[in-house]
Amino acid sequence: MTSRTSNVSSSSRGRDEPARPAPTSVAPAPPGKPFQVKLVLLGEAAVGKSSLVLRFVNNEYQDNKEPTIGAAFLTQKCRLDDKVVKFEIWDTAGQERFHSLAPMYYRNAQAAVVVYDVTKAPSLDRAKSWVKELHRQANPNIVIALVGNKLDLVVSSGVPRAVDAEEARVYAEEMGLLWFETSAKTGEGVSEVFTEIAKKIPFDLLTPRGRPNAITGAAGANGGQNSVAAGADGRVDLGIAGGAQAQSGCAC
Numbered sequence: 001m002t003s004r005t006s007n008v009s010s011s012s013r014g015r016d017e018p019a020r021p022a023p024t025s026v027a028p029a030p031p032g033k034p035f036q037v038k039l040v041l042l043g044e045a046a047v048g049k050s051s052l053v054l055r056f057v058n059n060e061y062q063d064n065k066e067p068t069i070g071a072a073f074l075t076q077k078c079r080l081d082d083k084v085v086k087f088e089i090w091d092t093a094g095q096e097r098f099h100s101l102a103p104m105y106y107r108n109a110q111a112a113v114v115v116y117d118v119t120k121a122p123s124l125d126r127a128k129s130w131v132k133e134l135h136r137q138a139n140p141n142i143v144i145a146l147v148g149n150k151l152d153l154v155v156s157s158g159v160p161r162a163v164d165a166e167e168a169r170v171y172a173e174e175m176g177l178l179w180f181e182t183s184a185k186t187g188e189g190v191s192e193v194f195t196e197i198a199k200k201i202p203f204d205l206l207t208p209r210g211r212p213n214a215i216t217g218a219a220g221a222n223g224g225q226n227s228v229a230a231g232a233d234g235r236v237d238l239g240i241a242g243g244a245q246a247q248s249g250c251a252c
C-alpha cells in the first residue's frame with residue numbers, strides 16, 4: 001500500500017494564544033494520539049525558510065516577507081497511513097547574529113529542513129555547514145532534508161541557476177539526506193518535503209505525543225514550545241504572518 005499523507009489541521013500562533021480550531025474541510029484525525037515530531041528549519045538568511053513554512057502550514061505566500069527574529073513556532077498535522085503526525089516546527093532566523101541560538105532549536109529535533117536558494121551558490125555552502133553541525137551535535141537519528149528553494153526564479157523568471165541540481169543531489173545522497181527543489185512562491189515540491197520526512201521518521205523509537213524516549217531523547221509534549229529563547233536583541237518572534245488564520249488548503 002502506498003503511503004499517503006494528508007493535512008488534518010494546522011496552526012500558526014504565538015506562545016500565549018490558544019490553539020486554533022482545526023479547519024472543518026479536512027479529514028478528522030483517526031483515534032489515538034498524534035506522533036509529535038519536532039522539526040527545525042535552518043539555512044542562510046532570506047533563502048525562504050519562513051515562506052516554506054507559511055506555504056506548508058497556511059498554503060499562503062507573501063512577497064517581501066520580513067526576516068525572522070529569533071525563531072517562529074508553528075504546528076501542522078499530517079496523516080500518514082494509520083497515524084497522525086503533528087509537526088512542531090521551529091523556523092529559525094538565518095541572520096548570523098542568531099546563529100548561537102540554533103542549538104536550542106535543533107536539540108532533540110527529530111527532523112531538520114536545511115534550506116538554500118538555487119540562485120545563490122554561497123547559500124549551499126552555508127547549508128552544508130548546517131548539515132555538518134547537525135551531524136556533530138544533533139540527535140543521531142535526525143532526518144535531514146536539504147531543500148533548494150526559489151525554483152520558480154530559474155523556471156519562469158529567467159534568473160540564472162547558481163546551484164547545479166545534480167551536484168546538490170549527489171551531495172545529499174552522499175550525506176544520507178533527503179533532497180528536494182521547491183518554490184514557496186508557487187508551492188511546487190513543498191508538501192513533498194514534509195511527506196517524505198514523515199515517512200522516514202523512525203516511529204518505533206517515538207511514543208505518541210512525543211513523550212521523552214530514552215533512545216531518541218525526543219521532546220516532551222510541550223518540549224518545543226518551552227524551549228523559547230530571546231534573540232540577540234532580546235526579542236522572540238513566535239508568530240508568522242501576523243498570526244494569520246490557518247487555512248485548510250495546505251497541499252500536505
Ligand SMILES: Nc1nc2c(ncn2[C@@H]2O[C@H](COP(=O)(O)OP(=O)(O)OP(=O)(O)O)[C@@H](O)[C@H]2O)c(=O)[nH]1
Nearest residue numbers: 046047048049050051064065067068094150184185
Ligand atoms: N521568487 C521566490 N521568492 C521567494 C521564495 N521563497 C521566499 N521568497 C522571498 O525571499 C525573501 C525571503 O524569504 P523568507 O521566507 O523571509 O526567508 P527566510 O529564510 O525565512 O529569512 P530569515 O528569516 O531572515 O532567515 C522574501 O522576500 C520572500 O518573499 C520562492 O520560492 N520564490
Ligand SMILES: [Mg+2]
Nearest residue numbers: 049050067068
Ligand atoms: Mg524567516
